[in-house]
Amino acid sequence: MTRFIGRRLFSVLVTLGVLMIVVTFIPNLSPGDPARQIAGGTATPERLAEVTESLGLDDSILQQFATVARSVVTLNFGDSFSVAKGAPVFELVSDALFNSAKLVVFSLAVMVPISILGGLVAAYKKDTWIDRVIVNVGVALSAIPDFVAGVFLLAFLAVPIEFFKVQGSAPAGAGVFQQMQHLLLPVMAVLLVYFGYIARVTRAGTINSLDSDYARTAFMRGLPTATVFRKHIARNALQPTVAVLGTQLGYLFGGMVALEVVFGYQGIGNLIIRAVQRSDYPVLRASVLVVAIIYMIATLTADLIVAWMNPRSRSTIGGGS
Template sequence: MLKFIARRLLLALITLGILLVIVTLIPNIAPGDPARKIAGGTASPERLAQVTESLGLRDSVATQLGDLGISVVTVDFGDSFSVAAGEPVMSLVFTALVNSAKLVGLSLLIMVPIAILGGLVAAYKKDTWIDRTIVNTGLAFSAIPDFVAGVFLLAFLAVPFEFFKVQANPPPGASVAVQIQHLLLPALAVLMVYFGYIARITRAGTINALEADYTRTAFMRGLSTRDVFRKHIARNALQPTVAVLGTQLGYLFGGMVALEIVFGYPGMGNLIIRAVDRADYPVLRAGVLTVAIIYMIATLCADLLVAWMNPRARLNIGEDS
């Protein structure tokens, strides 16, 4: 097990190193003068020189890469230039990260049980009208972009019903219930987009588990459906679902830009897009790297969970150790 974890961590570090190189090169290969974009067209030569020095653009790429690595280790990316001038970058990232965590957490609480239940029901009712209804509904929802789903929910829920809020960002000091009320529509939009994908993955895994020899043997031994599902089907059927959810977690933190814009929510995706728009490279670097690290951690946790759910994988890991 330790060797398995070590290999996964080494792969994550290599991926992070490649990403550090790419993020370092962004201001160096971007068209135009990054300092001019940040300081503005009417900035004085002294201001341009100050911004250039702050970005480290006068240093070699290797030096910039080393400085960025130190920033990651020390969790210090300096101050924002234009998104929130003078504010510490990590303060902005932490605030956006907390907001994204709230939205992602509520979205998963709603989406995962419903999608998995839909996949399980579709598998048990394979080739019936129930199966076809769940699969086709999921396919139709999956074809809808997330921002279209958000606009659809705004039009059909927020407008006629006061309970649903147009703005996802709750007022300061709002209770947990009020925060959930404000986040409900974007969470439902995530459900619409991901329901079909997760349900189909769960359905396929469940069908494979139901048709496996160990399942037939368990039924022949007289075990009840509940015991067969709990002991033999659940772990094997849900392994692909767990793996998919782990890989999608990083996207949920940083990729819901359109949804965050539609609902006016200050999450990680919104922060990154504002950093791109205003050429705030310290914020952009910190935001991209934060999302990447979350993605790596989520993927590692999903791999470990799948290994725990799969006896054969656990055996292979134990042999490696």
Template sequence: MSLPFIRFVGTRLFSTAVTLLLLTLFAFVGGQLLPGNVGRAILGPLADPRAIATLNHQLGADRPISVQYLDWLNRALHGDLGTSLVLNRPVASLLFSALARSLELAAFACAMVVPISIVVGIVAALRAGRVFDWASNLIGIALSVVPEFVWSIVLILTLGIWLHWFPIFADISPDTPFATRLHQLTLPALPLGFGLFGYLSRVTRTSTLQALQSHYTRTAVLKGLSWPAIICRHVLRNALPPAITVLGSQLGYLIGGLVTVEALFRYPGVGSLILQAAKTRDFPLLQGGVLVIGALYAIGSLLGDLIARRFDPHLNTETR
């Protein structure tokens, strides 16, 4: 492992730590700025003001916001995100269960889209300038530029309501059969995968074209190797690393899109949990959910940068 790469890792880890610290401040202050009162949210709108004041004092909600933030940060660093005001359950356990379902949805979207994207990109490069190349490039751009919530609405109206191919709400429980689970995950996974398909297929096409025009491919042709052997042994070996790099860099994007998609499809993940917390003024759950989503996005971006740096040798050389 080269010295420039080690320096890059250290710099990115430090910047990610600073980002996460700022994220905790944003999550806490954002929750505090929401209209409402902690004591009133627990006791109800008709509760006696003195009882509300007493409960706020017991919960420490009447302390200075800086003191509340430092106390919350200290507990968060130890894994304690508080207790949900509405569900009366530890926030960490609620978020852990919802996060597992969100990651299941993201993993299914990747498993469904990544192989297709790579194959389409390779075939487009092999047929460069032809109809398939033109059509796949146009489709990839169209899928990338349209936001997830627009595709979600279109898919709900067409595949869900009009054609009745998929349920419009992903009602998944732990005892849901595997085939039924995949059927219900398909519709919310498609909007997440559309943007990923656009980027991944185009990058794979570009890297495959570069590999086809390289000297080692020309040498393999002169040696008389068959095209399947050339593609498998030489082209794919050099064309896939850029695709892997793009996949890593899109992890943050994929996690960020979960919030919108889960809300529209009523999928019981972190996004739906955050929306529910915002509606019910459940401050601890809202703060914890924002913190988890932001942390996942930051970590996903970090992994993407590290993968890009690791697979691109040109980035690991000292610049003078």
């Protein structure tokens, strides 16, 4: 297990290093003069020089990379140029990340139990009409983009029913219930899109476990179905589901850009969009790095959980033995 953890940590560090190289080149690859884009067409030469120095565009690529690496270690990404002029980038990213975390936690609390239960029921009722309904409905829902699901919910729930809120962000000082009320439609959109995918993965893992020798033996011994599921099937059946949830967690933090825009939610995805639109490279760098780090941590955690659930998988996750 120690060697496995070491391999995975090394893989994470290598990926982070490559990502920091890519992030370093973001201002250099933008069309035109990045300093001019930020400062504006009427900026004075002094202002242009100030922005150029702040971005480190006069430094060598190695110096720029060192600056990016230092910002990751110290969490000092400088100040925003245009998204919130003069505000510390770390504060902007922290606030957006906290908002995204609330949406992700609420989404997981609703999506995971419902999706896993759907997959378990479909597997237990394999080849019946219940199984077909769950699978077919899940496939149909999975084909819907999240922003389309969001628009659909706004049109059919938020407009006619006052309880559902159009804005995902609750007013300042709102209580927990009011915040959950504002997040309800975005969470429902996430559930619609992800239910089918997670349910199908759970169903496939459960069917494989039900067809295994140890499950047949347990049933032949006369053990109750609930006991067989709890003690012999769940641990192995849910391994693919855990792996999928780990990879999707990173997407939930940074990939729901369109959904956050639809509901006007001030999450990390929305912040990335605003940073791109306004050429705010410090905010863009920090946001991309934070989302990538969360994705890597989530994937690593999922791999460790799967390795704990099934030691044999350590030879296939991350390669080697």
